[in-house]
Amino acid sequence: MNFAFSDDQNMLRDQAAKFLAARCPTSAVRKILEGEATWDKALWDGIVELGWTGVAIPEAYGGLGLGHLELCVLAEELGRVLAPVPFSSSVYLATEALLLAGSEAQKQAWLPKLAAGEVIGTFAVAEGAHQPTSRSLAAKVENGRLDGVKLPVPDGLIADFAVVMARTSTDAGARSASLFIVDLNGPGVTREAVKTIDPTRNHATITFKGAPAEALGGTGEGWALSEAVFDRAAVLLSFEQVGGAQTALDMAREYAMGRYAFGRPIATFQAIKHKLADMFVALELGRSNAYYGAWALASGSADLPVAAAGARIAASEAFYLAAKENIQTHGGNGYTWAYDCHLFYRRSKLLALTIGSAPHWKELLISRLEARNAA
Amino acid sequence: MDFEDTPEEAAFRAEARAWLEANAPSPEDARKMGRETTNEAESLKRAKAWQAKKADSNWACLHWPKEFGGRGATPIQRVIWEQEESRFAVPRGFFEIGLGMCGPTMMNWSTDAQKQRYLPKMLRGEEIWCQLFSEPSAGSDVAGLRTRCERDGDDWIINGQKVWTSGAHYSDFGIIVTRSDPTVPKHKGLTFFFIDMKSPGVEVRPIKQISGTSNFNEVYFTDVRVPDSQRLGKIGQGWEVSVSVLMNERLAVGDAPGPGFDEAFALAREVELESGPAIRDSNVRQKLADWYVQSRGLKYTKFRTITALSRGAVPGPEASITKLVSATNLQNIASFGMDLQDMGGSILDPEVAPANAIFQQALLYSPGLRIAGGTDEILRNIISERVLGMPGDIRVDKDVPYNKLPTGKA
Numbered sequence: 192m193n194f195a196f197s198d199d200q201n202m203l204r205d206q207a208a209k210f211l212a213a214r215c216p217t218s219a220v221r222k223i224l225e226g227e228a229t230w231d232k233a234l235w236d237g238i239v240e241l242g243w244t245g246v247a248i249p250e251a252y253g254g255l256g257l258g259h260l261e262l263c264v265l266a267e268e269l270g271r272v273l274a275p276v277p278f279s280s281s282v283y284l285a286t287e288a289l290l291l292a293g294s295e296a297q298k299q300a301w302l303p304k305l306a307a308g309e310v311i312g313t314f315a316v317a318e319g320a321h322q323p324t325s326r327s328l329a330a331k332v333e334n335g336r337l338d339g340v341k342l343p344v345p346d347g348l349i350a351d352f353a354v355v356m357a358r359t360s361t362d363a364g365a366r367s368a369s370l371f372i373v374d375l376n377g378p379g380v381t382r383e384a385v386k387t388i389d390p391t392r393n394h395a396t397i398t399f400k401g402a403p404a405e406a407l408g409g410t411g412e413g414w415a416l417s418e419a420v421f422d423r424a425a426v427l428l429s430f431e432q433v434g435g436a437q438t439a440l441d442m443a444r445e446y447a448m449g450r451y452a453f454g455r456p457i458a459t460f461q462a463i464k465h466k467l468a469d470m471f472v473a474l475e476l477g478r479s480n481a482y483y484g485a486w487a488l489a490s491g492s493a494d495l496p497v498a499a500a501g502a503r504i505a506a507s508e509a510f511y512l513a514a515k516e517n518i519q520t521h522g523g524n525g526y527t528w529a530y531d532c533h534l535f536y537r538r539s540k541l542l543a544l545t546i547g548s549a550p551h552w553k554e555l556l557i558s559r560l561e562a563r564n565a566a
Numbered sequence: 567m568d569f570e571d572t573p574e575e576a577a578f579r580a581e582a583r584a585w586l587e588a589n590a591p592s593p594e595d596a597r598k599m600g601r602e603t604t605n606e607a608e609s610l611k612r613a614k615a616w617q618a619k620k621a622d623s624n625w626a627c628l629h630w631p632k633e634f635g636g637r638g639a640t641p642i643q644r645v646i647w648e649q650e651e652s653r654f655a656v657p658r659g660f661f662e663i664g665l666g667m668c669g670p671t672m673m674n675w676s677t678d679a680q681k682q683r684y685l686p687k688m689l690r691g692e693e694i695w696c697q698l699f700s701e702p703s704a705g706s707d708v709a710g711l712r713t714r715c716e717r718d719g720d721d722w723i724i725n726g727q728k729v730w731t732s733g734a735h736y737s738d739f740g741i742i743v744t745r746s747d748p749t750v751p752k753h754k755g756l757t758f759f760f761i762d763m764k765s766p767g768v769e770v771r772p773i774k775q776i777s778g779t780s781n782f783n784e785v786y787f788t789d790v791r792v793p794d795s796q797r798l799g800k801i802g803q804g805w806e807v808s809v810s811v812l813m814n815e816r817l818a819v820g821d822a823p824g825p826g827f828d829e830a831f832a833l834a835r836e837v838e839l840e841s842g843p844a845i846r847d848s849n850v851r852q853k854l855a856d857w858y859v860q861s862r863g864l865k866y867t868k869f870r871t872i873t874a875l876s877r878g879a880v881p882g883p884e885a886s887i888t889k890l891v892s893a894t895n896l897q898n899i900a901s902f903g904m905d906l907q908d909m910g911g912s913i914l915d916p917e918v919a920p921a922n923a924i925f926q927q928a929l930l931y932s933p934g935l936r937i938a939g940g941t942d943e944i945l946r947n948i949i950s951e952r953v954l955g956m957p958g959d960i961r962v963d964k965d966v967p968y969n970k971l972p973t974g975k976a
């Protein structure tokens with residue numbers, strides 16, 4: 192047993208941290224919050240140049256052929272700085288979907304371009320303010336044409352293509368939907384920005400009217416495939432969440448040490464100390480579950496579905512707790528637009544929802560444990 | 567990162583498993599070795615026999631050096647053993663304080679001759695040890711203790727009272743911290759010994775706990791004579807020795823024993839509500855998921871720690887997390903299990919209550935786990951101060967001579 196990242200992986204982490212410290216200070220994130228741009232194109236170009244978009248893509252498809260552990264390392268660093276780039280959509284979702292379900296021709300067509308940053312991909316499932324279910328799913332594909340409205344689609348304004356979940360059968364049930372690759376620059380697609388709680392990440396409403404759709408994976412496999420893609424993304428996102436939680440905890444600590452009230456640093460008050468101790472405990476539980484998820488993902492373990500759910504639940508909790516209590520620790524300053532606390536608060540809730548909420552994943556986890564027990 | 571056993575680890579696991587399968591007691595016999603049984607003398611006898619059997623094959627205390635009967639095992643081997651042994655649910659309660667705290671203290675601070683004399687017997691369970699730290703006026707603030715030691719030739723004379731001493735009533739020896747100089751600030755005037763619990767003047771009085779059993783005691787010292795050779799550390803160095811014990815305590819305390827996720831999950835699958843099995847209830851499922859994730863989080867945190875230890879890191883205060891999280895969860899799971907049993911949840915009779923009444927029992931003993939070995943609040947202080955580097959509490963007593971400190975009612 193060896194439950195730590197290797198020296199090489201830690202070296203990668205150091206390089207990533209240095210790069211991001213220089214290229215993605217919170218002022219850069221704030222520019223996205225307040226400016227016209229909805230993502231940091233220059234940062235993205237730097238990331239592509241470093242090859243991060245192809246880290247887990249095999250060399251045969253133009254990637255670096257490292258692995259998912261390396262991707263976890265990068266995810267943690269990106270999460271730490273709230274990088275306003277389409278990394279999660281393109282790398283954890285679209286790329287993973289192609290790796291998982293793509294035909295040889297599809298992999299040849301898309302993976303080298305994804306690795307080289309020539310295209311950005313995303314994954315479009317949600318259709319508004321409710322959990323997508325086999326009864327509610329409205330987008331449908333008939334004769335290779337997609338109709339429907341997806342929102343919010345992460346990085347929907349930026350992406351060149353989307354993997355879209357759409358109905359292929361009029362019945363409800365596990366085999367009612369399939370996945371499709373859709374060219375977002377092609378005909379029958381209109382996109383519009385959608386306002387979310389976290390303007391530092393791009394989101395869109397995408398309307399499809401007879402857009403050409405190419406099947407990814409078999410007919411009727413949409414739900415199963417998207418679950419498998421989300422399991423992978425859950426592990427990778429859990430590292431972003433752990434990174435974000437760590438920064439929020441560090442911010443709270445630093446502020447508490449420097450802020451005086453009643454003649455002493457607020458860091459001397461137990462109510463504050465114990466709050467931060469609880470943030471630390473949640474973070475450690477999140478980190479440890481994320482590590483197990485990373486191992487399960489990288490080793491192709493059959494335990495991935497349980498491990499991924501654990502990582503998702505624990506890391507979502509850790510980041511949200513750290514982000515909201517970081518505001519509390521900052522007092523009135525924490526509630527201002529000018530302080531950075533809200534950037535983490537926004538991102539923590541966004542990430543906790545983006546591939547399904549905690550209650551949804553808790554339900555999944557117990558179902559999976561029941562299935563394992565029955566087996 | 568690799569979660570699987572290496573070939574050597576797998577071989578070690580197979581060896582441990584084979585030995586346990588051939589030698590471990592049956593579940594019924596194992597239950598009779600616990601500390602919380604009605605016939606303690608009998609369970610102690612059984613537990614001692616099992617400990618000796620383990621010692622004969624060097625399985626009694628793996629991480630101890632070979633010369634004292636250990637195996638000189640690596641941290642990872644120790645975890646593998648614990649995993650394998652836990653499948654047999656054999657309680658270790660009687661020996662935990664000795665092996666986890668007193669033993670390492672003797673290794674660090676006693677003479678070679680003393681190590682040879684005491685450690686092998688402690689390991690075999692032939693002699694049981696206890697920890698005499700807390701006093702009526704000094705628990706979290708253990709350095710505020712009052713028990714006096716006074717030099718008398720080659721001996722020391724101890725007078726005073728300890729309290730909450732787990733296992734004092736069946737212990738042969740104990741480690742004790744006492745005050746040698748009340749005129750200096752409290753941390754500076756302490757001196758540390760190990761003592762024979764059968765010494766004249768030691769009187770042990772059991773204390774009845776919430777759970778109804780008596781695992782801990784008051785211990786009175788009246789002119790108890792201790793040879794200077796049993797002093798551990800220098801005169802006035804007692805605090806330093808105590809801190810080294812408390813560091814080991816944090817490593818020694820594991821997960822809170824009792825119903826955890828598995829038991830709660832099993833119960834939820836068993837119990838029928840109006841709407842069907844409890845496990846179909848979404849409130850139940852959400853709670854179960856939280857406990858699963860937290861207990862897994864602790865397990866993997868331990869693996870991370872072990873990995874760091876095996877790369878030469880020293881155990882840090884991070885280990886405090888385990889007790890903080892698991893004791894609270896135990897109390898919550900106990901209460902949850904009883905809620906599932908609804909109107910009948912109050913029944914404590916193991917013949918009637920599901921799962922031999924483990925939920926009801928845990929409700930009654932779990933509060934103790936949130937206090938023993940550092941309260942929840944003290945653990946949060948430790949995390950914030952030693953892990954996060956936040957300032958210590960303001961100490962009004964720091965530079966004041968001990969005998970000038972204000973005291974409360976207790």
Ligand SMILES: Cc1cc2nc3c(=O)[nH]c(=O)nc-3n(C[C@H](O)[C@H](O)[C@H](O)COP(=O)(O)OP(=O)(O)OC[C@H]3O[C@@H](n4cnc5c(N)ncnc54)[C@H](O)[C@@H]3O)c2cc1C
Nearest residue numbers: 697698699700704705706730731732934937938939941943
């Ligand atoms: C089951 C059990 C077994 C035990 N076994 C042993 C044993 O074998 N040997 C031994 O020496 N002792 C033993 N103890 C004693 C145990 O270590 C003490 O009870 C514990 O340290 C708390 O001390 P106290 O009881 O004096 O409570 P106090 O220290 O008086 O604490 C009372 C309350 O005040 C809080 N508090 C105290 N100081 C602070 C602070 N600085 N910041 C915030 N809150 C604070 C505590 O958290 C607690 O909630 C045992 C206790 C239990 C319950």
